[in-house]
Amino acid sequence: MKAAVAIVTVVVFASVPLWLRDPYLMNALITTGIFIVGAMSLNLLLGFTGQLSLGHIAFFGIGAYVSALTSLGFDAGLPFGFRIVHDPWPPVAGLGLAIVIAGLCGYFVGLLSFRVRGAYFVIVTISFAEVVRLVALNWVELTQGPLALTNIPSITIGLPGVGDLVLRTKLQNYYLVLAVAVAAYILISRLVHSHFGRAMRGLMENESLAVSVGIDVTKTLTLAAVISAAIAGAAGSLYAHYIRIIDPEVFAFINTVTMVIMVITGGKGSLAGPVVGGMIFGLLPVLLRPIMAPEAQWIAYGGVLIVILFVLPRGIVPSLAQRFARRRSRAKTVTPGVFSERDAEEHA
Amino acid sequence: MMALAAAALKIEQVAVRFGGLIALSDINVTVGEGEIVSLIGPNGAGKTTLFNIMTGFLHPSHGSVSYRGAVLNGMKPHQIADLGLIRTFQRTSVFPNDTVYDNLLIGLHRQGRVGVLEAMLGQPRARALERRLRERAGALVEWVGLESRAHDLAGSLSYGEQRLVGVALALAAEPSMLLLDEPVSGMNASETHTFVQLIRNIRDRGVTILLVEHDMPMVMSVSDRIVVLNYGRIIAEGVPDAIRNDPAVIEAYLGQGAARA
Numbered sequence: 001m002k003a004a005v006a007i008v009t010v011v012v013f014a015s016v017p018l019w020l021r022d023p024y025l026m027n028a029l030i031t032t033g034i035f036i037v038g039a040m041s042l043n044l045l046l047g048f049t050g051q052l053s054l055g056h057i058a059f060f061g062i063g064a065y066v067s068a069l070t071s072l073g074f075d076a077g078l079p080f081g082f083r084i085v086h087d088p089w090p091p092v093a094g095l096g097l098a099i100v101i102a103g104l105c106g107y108f109v110g111l112l113s114f115r116v117r118g119a120y121f122v123i124v125t126i127s128f129a130e131v132v133r134l135v136a137l138n139w140v141e142l143t144q145g146p147l148a149l150t151n152i153p154s155i156t157i158g159l160p161g162v163g164d165l166v167l168r169t170k171l172q173n174y175y176l177v178l179a180v181a182v183a184a185y186i187l188i189s190r191l192v193h194s195h196f197g198r199a200m201r202g203l204m205e206n207e208s209l210a211v212s213v214g215i216d217v218t219k220t221l222t223l224a225a226v227i228s229a230a231i232a233g234a235a236g237s238l239y240a241h242y243i244r245i246i247d248p249e250v251f252a253f254i255n256t257v258t259m260v261i262m263v264i265t266g267g268k269g270s271l272a273g274p275v276v277g278g279m280i281f282g283l284l285p286v287l288l289r290p291i292m293a294p295e296a297q298w299i300a301y302g303g304v305l306i307v308i309l310f311v312l313p314r315g316i317v318p319s320l321a322q323r324f325a326r327r328r329s330r331a332k333t334v335t336p337g338v339f340s341e342r343d344a345e346e347h348a
Numbered sequence: 349m350m351a352l353a354a355a356a357l358k359i360e361q362v363a364v365r366f367g368g369l370i371a372l373s374d375i376n377v378t379v380g381e382g383e384i385v386s387l388i389g390p391n392g393a394g395k396t397t398l399f400n401i402m403t404g405f406l407h408p409s410h411g412s413v414s415y416r417g418a419v420l421n422g423m424k425p426h427q428i429a430d431l432g433l434i435r436t437f438q439r440t441s442v443f444p445n446d447t448v449y450d451n452l453l454i455g456l457h458r459q460g461r462v463g464v465l466e467a468m469l470g471q472p473r474a475r476a477l478e479r480r481l482r483e484r485a486g487a488l489v490e491w492v493g494l495e496s497r498a499h500d501l502a503g504s505l506s507y508g509e510q511r512l513v514g515v516a517l518a519l520a521a522e523p524s525m526l527l528l529d530e531p532v533s534g535m536n537a538s539e540t541h542t543f544v545q546l547i548r549n550i551r552d553r554g555v556t557i558l559l560v561e562h563d564m565p566m567v568m569s570v571s572d573r574i575v576v577l578n579y580g581r582i583i584a585e586g587v588p589d590a591i592r593n594d595p596a597v598i599e600a601y602l603g604q605g606a607a608r609a
Contacts, residue, residue: 042598187468194467194474195453195481202454205443212437214401214429214458223464238355263358 001229009275015180025286026170032282033177034239037184039262039274041231046260047269048192049224050204054122055109055129057256059102059229063236064246065136065143066101067094068152071241091155095237103226110225111218126253133251136325140181148247155241173242180238181275184231189271191227200224258282265308267315276316280304350433352605356381356525356556357402357433362411364580366433372580375411379525379558384551386567388591389577390600395560396438399529400575402558403435404428415525430458432524436531438560441514443550444503450496450512451502452485455520485520492516492546507534515546525556531565544570568592576600 020026042056057282073088116124136143143149155167155176168178199220202210228296240246258281266277266309284304288297312319357379364372372394379385387395400406402413402427413420415433417566417609443451451456453460460481466474489498497505502513518526528547532540540563544558547570551557561567567588574591576584578600591597 139588190470191464194464194478195457195462196464198450198454198460198468199457201441201446201450202457205445206440208405208425209437209440209443209517210454211425212429212435213455213517214426214434215454216424216426227464 001174010178010182014175016173023170024172028283028286030170030173030177030242031239032278033181034235034242034277035173035259035282036180036262036278037177037235037238038232039259039266039278040181041182041228041235042189042259043263043268043271043274044188044191044228044231045224046198046263046272047267048200048204049221051117051221051225052122052260053225053228054253054256054260055125055127056228056232056259057251057253057260058125058129058132059106059232060236060239060255061129061136061251062105063098063102063130063233064240065149065236065249067091067237068149068235068240068246069142070094070097071153072149072151074142076139088153091153091241092157094241095155095234098233098237099230100233102236103230106225106227106229107222109229110222128249129251129253129256136248136251144246146247148245149240150245152240152244152246154244155238167241175244177238180234184234185271185275188231192271195224196220261305261339265315267317267319270315270317270321273315273317278307280316349461354381355379356383356416357558358414358551359398360404360412360414362398362401362408362413364401365409370580371419372378372401372408375577375580375582377575377582377585379556382551384540384547384557384559384570386561386571386574387577388561388564388567389583392545394580395577396529397580399435399527402428402527403433424429429521432522433527434518434521434523434525435527435537436511436514436518436529438529438533438568442502442505442510446502447499448502448505449485449489449498451513451517452488452520453481455517456481456484457591458521482539485511488516491519493542502561508536508539511535512543519550523555525558526550528557528559528561530560530564532561540566 016028016029019137020029025320036058038056041059042053045051045053069086070089071091071094073086075083075085077083105128109125112124137145139145140147154173156164157167158164165172167173192200197242199215202213202215203217203220207217234248239250261281262277263274264277265281267273281301284301285297288300292300308316312324355378357377357378359375360370362375363370375398377385377387379400387398389395397406401408402420404423404427407421415428415431416606418431420428420431420433443454446454460477462474464479486498489495492515494509494512494516497509502510505513509535515526515528515531518528531547532543535543544566547557547559559567559571569588571588574584574586574588575582576591576594576597583596583600584594586594
């Protein structure tokens, strides 16, 4: 049943370019897809360990900058008269490095901040994102500061027998993002269904009990932070090579907030949640633009957000799944006419 | 006095202070391999504090705890669990938002360690291990007699059933010694009776048991030896019959008048 829904979803997404010709909407779908991958990585922390990272965009931005700089090359000065010179590498190497370096940053943030939980973790992650933004803004020699890194090359993949394929068009990038999103989804799904995922759930639900059956808190939470940051870094790299221009605005707080909204409305702790929430809040601004005045768009955006949280407080996917399950069990156990509707609710 | 088997757990001269409050002082307890020892005493006597010391949730201000020769001072709770010393909790003994079955899968953590990369790539070894874990979880559910509740959320179970899940969780971690913190509180008489059988069964598998409990008939029937705590000190120690008639114990529980009577 779940597998069928997943396959249908992938097929529907794969067929979009066949009937959607509007390049503007295609662009919106691609950037939304990239942000959904970011939201999935955030969900791994927020939904499965209960830790809110309000600086999650830092890992995304680090991935974007690392990937861009790796493929552009740079020549930057270091303290004590050292210089670091790097010749351009292929963008795929940039993607790999983005994953590794974002993961490393996740390791250090995790190590530092899982000693301090809850609100302290939130503050450490916000500060981390702000520090990284200031570095990107002020280390002009490396990052061009507010002038932005431009002309970032598109991703090139070598296909056996075909030669190098440069993913320049929207159509190619759409499928690249779809492939990465599916891969990220499968990885996260396997992870949360493995013993490691159960360790995370255990820690979130009852930490004392979890450690008493042998679960290592620091190791589990740090590893979750590393994997989450690495996936966010991959999303950032895709973003850099698709948009092809990166400036420090990528670290803006609103980008983290957008990801958090995607996860919370879709349903934290649910694998499909960030996808559903991401499609709604990624595309909503784009869909509202032609039919509303700019100032009304954000009011509508906020209105939709509030309505969803009121009607489905646990998030769209978990709330609907629960209703669906209740209806099914009612159909199985209740003979029509014997119980009133209200009784059936209670028995379900 | 009975002849002691080889010592499994040794608590030597342990003292705990919280600021100016002395919670425990000069505690010396030895539990032999395969013994069932009970720790009793009025509320606030320091029983749970002693449990927390043994399992690394608290650190003693003085003295040492060792298990099978390994000194536990300074170890983290999960490291102590790795030595086979597993505890249950007085109040929150389950993962409430997971099914009973999933609770046990979480409890099987120590048996299920596999590389994260292997798990993510879905390699055959990881999948085979996962299958074994599921079988084991199913067997444990059956063993504590909760088959019919296996797919209900643990938080929705009755208090007594939750205690059973807590014990099954601890067993899932394959203990060589089990520390049970008030396991039968909230159980009715027949549940308690079944539980006593369960404890004997566990001991017969070679697991050493240390029990904190208020239910005196249950303690008297199941224990090989009883240690009595009051105001953070050991006031008596011995076989159930000796403890039953010990004036210091009667005084601690019922007050001075009762002891003289």
